[in-house]
Structures are given as structure tokens and as C-alpha cells.
Amino acid sequence: MDYKQISTEIYNDVLAGENLGSLPSYIPELASVSKDKFGVFFFGLKEESFGIGDYQEKFSIQSIAKVLSMSLAYRELGADIWNRVNVEPSGTSFNSLVQLETDAGIPRNPLINAGAIVVCDILLSLFNDAPERFLNFVRHLANNSNIDYSKRIAESEKSVGYRNYALCYYLKSLGNIHNSPEEVLDFYFNLCSIEMTCEELAYTFSFLANDGITLHDNKTVLNNSFAKRVNAIMQTCGFYDESGEFAFRVGLPGKSGVGGGIAAVMPDHYSIVVWSPSLNAKGNSYRGMKFLEDFTTRTKISVF
């Protein structure tokens, strides 16, 4: 199958269509990115890899990083991680506070903000240099030692991150944050600030298409069962209250971020990243969703 030709046709169709939605005004640094950016990178395990459009431009990966922090914490802690965070879709927005009270401070899953904040706390308890350890973990997955946190974006979010403060302090009051909330939030804002290109991010996610094994050095990052479960959590929880819709329209495990990126994997075949900053009402990239829907429709390959 000619993935590149199909992707180019879809890219041009989506580019010619509407670009609905808006930029995330609640993070000043993200609100100033051009809505017209649009990049795609396909990383094939066996097929040829290729990029289209703005695929070599860095963007803020935001919540997509939560898949990587969950992977590191899961690998280090094993199944005990599920005592601190659940694996159920929340059906609520990514920054919702409502379920924490009835769920006694156990977030529904590691991909909503509350769950990712608990994962940061877990990593801080596991390592005395957690932000550095995490960055090195990501650099290994990316096979790129230049990947970094963006101080500019982290500080921009921190300056207005009131909901995340609320989540973290509420979790602390319910006993599910063990370190200082300030330290946990600083790590969380840094995690979300990582910048990558579509190309870098697609390669970073390729281990999840490859049973948890990195392709450049053949290291088992997650065993087969853990990799399967991380993909299952992406499938059920990767798009917050639009996770059902993404499964319905696209049918791949994936994860979105408010920087407009979406990373998705087709196990044993490929990883793919689409970036277009304009977000729909649920906080997911409008064009990213559209591109991936057409991509799995036209290639006739998905997990379903």
C-alpha cells in the first residue's frame, strides 16, 4: 500500500477544508501559535517513513507526554501503580475536578490531568532526580539527546495553572500526593512543556507499536503485556470525553495534547503523529482528528 500517496491526498483535502476550533487561550504561550501549522509524520516499522507539511517544526507536546510518564512509572512500580490511579475512562474533560471527591482521590486514569499529577508524584518518590530521569527516559525513546523541557512554556502555564493547582492540592488533601504540591506541579508543568517535531514524536512512540521495544537499540522499555496495557489505556482514555469518538472514527490507540498534536499507533505496523493547533471543544486537534479518520478509512487498517 502506498501510505505516502494516500496521506498526501488526505493532507491536501484536509488543508483545503475548514480549520474549525480555537487555540488554547488558557496557556498564553500556546495561544500565539499559528493556527495554519499542519504537519504529519508516519513512522513505518516495515513500510517507508515520510513526513508532510510542517513535520520538522517543534511544538509543545503537552498531554501526549503523559503516556511516557505513565510508561516510566508503570515499568518501575509494576501493578502497584494501579493502587494510586485507575484505568477507567473518565467521560469528563481533561482538567475536571468533579470525580475526585466520590472516587476518594483516586483519579480515573493516568491520562487526565489529575492522574498525570499523581504519576508525577509517584516518579518524585521513586527518584531523587525525577525530572532529569524522566527527560533521559524520553531522550532514549526519541534516540535524541536534544529533546528538552521548554522553560518558556512551563512558566507560561504555571503563571495561570489554577485548575492544576486545585487538582493537586485537592489530591493532597485526600492523601494521594506524597511530595510537596509545588514540587509535583513544577514537574507536571515541565512534563507538559516538552517540545518535539512530528518526526521526533512519531519515532518516540514507535516502541509502543513494537511491543515495548526501541527500534534503534533493541531495548525492552516495557514488556509485551505492559505495552499492550499502555496502548489499551490510550485507546480508552487518550482523548478524555472524546475517547469513544476517536475509537469510533479512527480506531487506533492514541493521545492528544492541547498543543494540537495527536500521536497514534497501529501495533506491529506504524506510529503516526499529526499536528494542527486549532482545537475542537473537547481540546483535541480539529484537523488531526479529521486526518486520522480519513487515514484509517482509506488504508482500511485499524485495531478494529
Ligand code: DON
Ligand atoms: O495541564 C494542562 O491543562 C495542560 N498542560 C495539558 C492539557 C492537555 O494537553 C490536554 N489535552 N488535550
